[in-house]
């Protein structure tokens with residue numbers, strides 16, 4: 275499973291957890307403006323917006339999981355198994371294969387509004403990348419500082435939802451996730467009052483009791499409610515360090531620890547957590563085994579280049595010994 279969230283302080287932040295039982299081999303990949311993006315059903319893009327994100331690179335193709343571009347538009351793909359459905363190539367539409375979706379949107383759109391327009395002209399095709407990499411069943415969050423949308427291609431058509439909460443997890447479909455939030459409307463970060471029965475003396479014996487009932491399990495709908503509550507009540511200072519720190523705490527509320535989610539004898543864990551300062555071009559991340567925040571700053575690279583720029587994901591705990 276995975277969780278994605280947006281966050282606004284003085285800058286706009288965007289990130290995700292990637293939870294799985296194994297890694298495909300990920301790298302932080304910068305695609306500079308003049309890297310040639312080839313597409314299966316349309317002509318290549320010779321130049322486009324530069325982007326940075328987490329990708330699995332096959333040959334010279336960055337297969338992005340999540341990324342953002344130099345204009346501050348961000349996008350992430352999360353599992354949507356059993357519900358995702360893509361389409362055959364359709365004449366008269368911009369046919370984009372599922373694995374090309376992030377490069378296409380981030381390469382050509384500067385804002386969320388432009389992304390919405392691109393989506394209305396687009397057909398997301400079921401073209402697999404290769405036999406080794408068949409079509410992944412995903413849905414997406416696309417966001418910038420003005421807001422967020424969820425994109426779900428399903429059997430009954432492509433749904434584009436306004437995502438007012440600015441979070442995404444996995445199943446069920448987004449409209450149902452939003453409906454399920456109704457169950458939690460009574461929860462609050464404040465101490466509860468006794469509305470249960472006024473003739474019975476009930477006391478708030480602990481702090482934090484206003485949110486009793488907020489789920490703590492790792493199912494997708496539970497993580498949706500948990501991370502939404504955490505994000506929507508989040509308070510932090512405006513500085514870069516305070517914002518980034520707080521962002522990792524928001525996604526930390528749905529961290530998956532090895533052992534708690536058994537998938538046939540293997541365990542799904544939070545392989546990495548990312549936090550993008552979409553305005554400053556910085557991709558911060560931690561991994562399951564490396565809690566120190568590492569970062570790659572896209573603006574320090576030659577963004578007019580034609581070649582992918584790749585950084586390995588740094589693993590292993592870096593413990594600061596004080597004596």
Ligand SMILES: C[C@H](CCC(=O)NCCS(=O)(=O)O)[C@H]1CC[C@H]2[C@@H]3CC[C@@H]4C[C@H](O)CC[C@]4(C)[C@H]3C[C@H](O)[C@]12C
Pocket residue numbers: 275276292293294298330337338339351352353354355372373403407408409410411444445
């Ligand atoms: C496994 C991940 C989702 C993790 C998740 O949500 N796990 C919960 C399981 S569950 O919720 O319980 O079901 C997803 C998220 C992004 C994906 C890549 C996107 C690019 C590319 C697309 C190609 O078409 C296929 C290969 C490709 C490299 C993809 C591999 C894999 O599919 C990735 C990593």
